[in-house]
Amino acid sequence: MFWDQAIETAGRAGLERLQLQRLQATVRRVAERVPFYRQKFADLGVKPDDIRSLADLRRLPFTTSDDLRVNYPAGLLAAPLNDTLRLHTSSGTTGKPKAIFFSRADVENAAELCARSFVMTGVTKEDVFQNMMSYGLFTGALATHYGAEKIGCLVIPAGPGNSERQLMLMRDFRTTLVHLTPSYALYLADFLEKRGVNPRRDLALRKAFVGAEPYTEETRLKIEAGLGLDVYNSYGLSEMNGPGVAFECEHKQGMHLWEDHFIIEIINPQTGDPVANGEPGELVMTTLCREAMPLLRYRTRDITSLMLGRCPCGRTHHRLNRITGRSDDMLIVRGVNIYPQQIERVLMATRGIGRNYLIRLEGLDEMIVYVELTGADFDGQVEHLVSLQSQIAEKLRAEILVKPRVELVPPATLPVTDGKARRVIDNRKL
Ligand code: AMP
Ligand code: ZN
Numbered sequence: 001m002f003w004d005q006a007i008e009t010a011g012r013a014g015l016e017r018l019q020l021q022r023l024q025a026t027v028r029r030v031a032e033r034v035p036f037y038r039q040k041f042a043d044l045g046v047k048p049d050d051i052r053s054l055a056d057l058r059r060l061p062f063t064t065s066d067d068l069r070v071n072y073p074a075g076l077l078a079a080p081l082n083d084t085l086r087l088h089t090s091s092g093t094t095g096k097p098k099a100i101f102f103s104r105a106d107v108e109n110a111a112e113l114c115a116r117s118f119v120m121t122g123v124t125k126e127d128v129f130q131n132m133m134s135y136g137l138f139t140g141a142l143a144t145h146y147g148a149e150k151i152g153c154l155v156i157p158a159g160p161g162n163s164e165r166q167l168m169l170m171r172d173f174r175t176t177l178v179h180l181t182p183s184y185a186l187y188l189a190d191f192l193e194k195r196g197v198n199p200r201r202d203l204a205l206r207k208a209f210v211g212a213e214p215y216t217e218e219t220r221l222k223i224e225a226g227l228g229l230d231v232y233n234s235y236g237l238s239e240m241n242g243p244g245v246a247f248e249c250e251h252k253q254g255m256h257l258w259e260d261h262f263i264i265e266i267i268n269p270q271t272g273d274p275v276a277n278g279e280p281g282e283l284v285m286t287t288l289c290r291e292a293m294p295l296l297r298y299r300t301r302d303i304t305s306l307m308l309g310r311c312p313c314g315r316t317h318h319r320l321n322r323i324t325g326r327s328d329d330m331l332i333v334r335g336v337n338i339y340p341q342q343i344e345r346v347l348m349a350t351r352g353i354g355r356n357y358l359i360r361l362e363g364l365d366e367m368i369v370y371v372e373l374t375g376a377d378f379d380g381q382v383e384h385l386v387s388l389q390s391q392i393a394e395k396l397r398a399e400i401l402v403k404p405r406v407e408l409v410p411p412a413t414l415p416v417t418d419g420k421a422r423r424v425i426d427n428r429k430l
Helices: 012-033 035-044 054-059 065-070 104-120 142-151 163-172 182-194 217-227 340-348 382-400
Strands: 084-090 098-103 128-131 154-156 177-180 207-211 230-237 242-248 255-257 262-267 281-287 298-304 331-333 336-338 357-362 366-372 405-409 424-426
Touching (some): 012 281, 054 262, 084 104, 098 104, 104 142, 128 142, 142 154, 177 182, 182 207, 182 217, 207 217, 207 242, 217 230, 230 255, 230 298, 336 340, 340 366, 340 382, 366 382, 382 405
Parallel strands (some): 128 154, 128 177, 177 207, 207 230, 357 424
Antiparallel strands (some): 230 242, 242 255, 262 281
8 A cells, every 4th residue: 555656666766866856955955054064064165066966965964963962952953943833852861852843844744754654554544543652852653643643543642651541542442553662562562461451352453663762573573472463663763853764564574764755875883984785884864855954964873774675565765674773872791792682682582581671781891681570480480480590691692792690580670661761771880
């Protein structure tokens, strides 16, 4: 199913012509209106007229999240403040957040891309959409809310948490579609199990859009089994409108990134050079339609790769592989580079443990992995727990080359948040 078949299946040559026109307009817009970019262009000796082909993109400066922070609150605005309709901020963990402004067209485009993405997974106006993302400054909920309304779904703005109420809504309104973070999805699956709810029998759920945090294929399978539905990976970030930037189609093999709105580059995060086609690197995006706050070559820090080859769905927009982490997520423990995702993959593929975990780093490089047990295991024999513990530690050592201490903790004792999960606590004094 298509929302806008002509653009979704456009030939590459036409798509690239459109990208070039929009890139040229974007570059002219920021050169005229944003002193930050005017200065950067002057430093690099580049003028808007120098952008004659898509290859000239590389002559333009990168934009980093620090640039957004330094220019907080409104330094990157490319429209008069009274022409902007909405402000969001990005979930910064420390200091000032990043402020993201939307014009009327930006608000409309964000909803349009969400509608396009949803329909790509088979959503219709018959669907009942319970949105369990956080409503507020975070972009995750509003764009998807308006996108689903465009399609004509019944939208339930539930927000995250309060699982008892979520269950009531899912039951009473026969919810078919949910949108939530992977950590909340796992928590909700646990909750349903504890309440003796069999989602396939007792609920009408068909699909979940899961994103806002990195997660592994193993986690997808756990969520699918626990909630009795199909999980589609949804990728977005506030700086690029929020959700609906890249989304899986019905084939669930990579996320189509909407190239009529964004130009993709994958670079080596150390050198800034492009990686070979299909190799992993940092995703860099240039906005093509944003009015209030266009961004050139934005360094997302998200690590991914382009999926090569044509998608059987017929869409021509390139696909991204699952985000494996952020370039700034990497932990160095005893000299070894470790991504939290590697640990998650092992835990989620281990039978007989619960769904929540936490990595803590202490002292001079000691790693402790806390793993929640399920109710059944918690009541189990001590010998069984000791063997489970050493089995997990061994599997982790094989994956990350460092053997952590594994602590098994009772069910539902690790922290859960309404927003993004915090998986790593680094207390090392390095
Ligand atoms: P925010 O701007 O607060 O919405 O955060 C955006 C960030 O969340 C992205 O840069 C990614 O690091 C992360 N993120 C969003 N969606 C996904 C996803 N599907 N898989 C992995 N990471 C994601
Ligand atoms: Zn596809």
